[in-house]
Amino acid sequence: MRSIERTAPLLVAFVALLAALLAGAAAVWMTVREAREQAAAHTPEYVASTKTYDSAGKLLSETKGRAEPPPTFGARLLPGEVSCETTPSGTTCVEVTSAPLERRLRAMFPILGGAAIAATLLGAIAGMLLARTATAPLRRLADVAGKAARERAYSVRVETGGGEAGRAAASMNDLLAQMQQRDVELRRRSTELEAVNKDLESFAYSVSHDLRAPLGSIDGFVQAVELDYGHLFDATAKEYFGWIHEGCRQMRDLIDGLLQMTRLTRLELQREPVDLSGIAQSVAESLQQGSPERTVRFDIRNGVRTIGDERLLRAVLENLMSNAWKFTRHKADARIEFGEQGGAYYVRDNGAGFDPVHASKMFRPFQRLHSMREFEGTGIGLATVQKIVERHGGRAWAEGEVDKGATIYFTTGTDTMVHA
Numbered sequence: 001m002r003s004i005e006r007t008a009p010l011l012v013a014f015v016a017l018l019a020a021l022l023a024g025a026a027a028v029w030m031t032v033r034e035a036r037e038q039a040a041a042h043t044p045e046y047v048a049s050t051k052t053y054d055s056a057g058k059l060l061s062e063t064k065g066r067a068e069p070p071p072t073f074g075a076r077l078l079p080g081e082v083s084c085e086t087t088p089s090g091t092t093c094v095e096v097t098s099a100p101l102e103r104r105l106r107a108m109f110p111i112l113g114g115a116a117i118a119a120t121l122l123g124a125i126a127g128m129l130l131a132r133t134a135t136a137p138l139r140r141l142a143d144v145a146g147k148a149a150r151e152r153a154y155s156v157r158v159e160t161g162g163g164e165a166g167r168a169a170a171s172m173n174d175l176l177a178q179m180q181q182r183d184v185e186l187r188r189r190s191t192e193l194e195a196v197n198k199d200l201e202s203f204a205y206s207v208s209h210d211l212r213a214p215l216g217s218i219d220g221f222v223q224a225v226e227l228d229y230g231h232l233f234d235a236t237a238k239e240y241f242g243w244i245h246e247g248c249r250q251m252r253d254l255i256d257g258l259l260q261m262t263r264l265t266r267l268e269l270q271r272e273p274v275d276l277s278g279i280a281q282s283v284a285e286s287l288q289q290g291s292p293e294r295t296v297r298f299d300i301r302n303g304v305r306t307i308g309d310e311r312l313l314r315a316v317l318e319n320l321m322s323n324a325w326k327f328t329r330h331k332a333d334a335r336i337e338f339g340e341q342g343g344a345y346y347v348r349d350n351g352a353g354f355d356p357v358h359a360s361k362m363f364r365p366f367q368r369l370h371s372m373r374e375f376e377g378t379g380i381g382l383a384t385v386q387k388i389v390e391r392h393g394g395r396a397w398a399e400g401e402v403d404k405g406a407t408i409y410f411t412t413g414t415d416t417m418v419h420a
Contacts, residue, residue, distance in 0.1 A: 009127030016123025017116055024112035028105065032077050035101040039078060048080065048097035054090045071102045144172065155180055211255055219248040254380070269391055270309050276345060277304045279314050280338040283321045296328060301339035308412045312388045319381040320347040320408050327351035327406065343411065350405040359398045385410065 039046040050063040071080075078098035085092050144156050157173050222244050230238070277300055284298040306313070321336060328334035328351035337348040354362070363386040382396075385408070389396045393413025400406030 008131035009124045012127030012130065013120045013123035016119040016126075020112075020116040020119035024108075024116065027108065027112065031104055031108065032101065035078055035098070035104070039096040039098075042083075042094050042096070045100050046096045046098075048095045048099075050095075051093045052090055053093070055088075057091075060090065065097065066099075069099070071098045077101060077105075144176070152183065211251070215248055215251050215255070219245060222248075269312070271307050272310065274306050274308050274310045274313050275304075276306055276313065276317065277302050277338070279310075279317050280304075280321065280347075283314075283317050284336070287321065287325045291325075294329075294334070296325065296334040296336060299335065299337040299339075301337075304338075304340050304345065306345070306412045308392050312391070313412070316385050316388050316410065317347070319385050320410075323347075323381060323408075324349035324351065324406075327353075341409075344409040345411070346407050346409045348405065348407040353400040353402045353404045353406050354398070355402055356400065359400070362398050363396060382408070389413075 035046070044065065047065045049065060052060045052062075054060055078096075078101050080095060080097055082093055082095045084094075147153055147156055155176075157176065222241055226233075226238070226241050233241075280300045281298075284300065288294075288296070288298075317338070321338070324336045324347055328336065328349050331351055333350070335350050337346075339346060363382045382398075386396050389410045389412065392411075394411035396408065396410040398406060398408050
């Protein structure tokens with residue numbers, strides 16, 4: 001539409017200028033033709049001189065016309081020719097001049113130039129008006145579409161008329177009506193889904209919190225039975241009691257994981273600059289202090305920053321680096337890395353790894369790729385990571401191979417990373 005508004009005035013102005021030039025050329029041609037006819041008829045205006053000779057060739061008389069400057073370009077259009085006519089009494093020679101023609105042309109050129117300029121300006125103005133008239137329906141369509149896209153105001157409509165523009169406006173109105181209906185339906189479903197999610201979160205929090213009491217009772221009464229009546233049970237029964245204690249411990253870990261995931265995902269998101277390298281270094285020091293007997297090489301890239309919630313992103317790195325610490329337990333040359341690559345942040349280890357076929361399951365709650373005998377855990381950590389990065393507008397994914405380590409990538413929804 002803008003190209004039409006730019007090119008239409010230029011095109012119409014060019015056509016008007018061309019028409020003015022053609023009209024001027026026609027006027028010049030007609031003036032030259034008339035001058036030639038008058039010169040051929042020896043009109044006094046075009047006669048430069050008349051000479052009369054007797055039969056012996058002696059000049060008898062000479063009459064000169066109006067004294068004028070010698071012609072320049074007019075002589076090319078009307079050459080100064082001499083024509084003679086012989087009679088018994090003598091010979092008469094007439095010489096014509098192009099000075100009158102040149103005088104007329106010099107008077108015409110300013111008029112023709114002004115007409116060409118006026119035609120060009122009028123053509124440009126007419127082109128602008130024509131372009132505005134032609135693009136007015138398209139402009140209305142564009143304005144309505146732009147408003148609907150910017151403000152999501154699908155209730156706006158385009159004025160309809162006749163012709164192709166009217167049919168296009170009617171189609172646009174039908175599309176806006178459908179989008180308005182779908183927007184209303186989407187808002188309704190979003191509200192319902194948000195309410196359901198809040199109910200599920202509240203339910204999970206309440207259930208997890210309320211399970212603590214009966215679970216503590218089970219564990220406590222089993223311990224009391226062991227203390228008061230332990231002498232009545234054989235080794236197999238005592239082994240069963242041990243499995244009950246272990247099951248209670250695992251249940252407590254699951255409850256703690258659920259409570260942590262629910263608490264973290266319900267926190268209000270606060271975006272601010274976050275030093276991920278500093279957090280990763282802090283987590284590494286904490287892990288090393290917790291198990292000083294282990295030798296693990298940490299490779300943490302400096303200056304990695306992003307925009308997000310520091311509390312939640314700290315939980316992300318704590319979960320990922322704790323997993324890496326756990327799964328490198330049986331490696332003599334354990335190594336854990338943190339950095340950025342291809343627009344994403346990552347935590348990489350050279351530990352137990354996993355089968356790539358199961359990569360999509362890793363971020364689901366309670367999904368475990370290793371048995372409890374190999375590696376402890378609840379299956380809540382990566383699910384918590386997924387929820388946190390999704391709240392930031394990002395995503396998380398995993399790559400790895402069995403016995404060759406794993407790499408967990410995540411983004412925070414920012415277009416570009418922030419470096420120190």
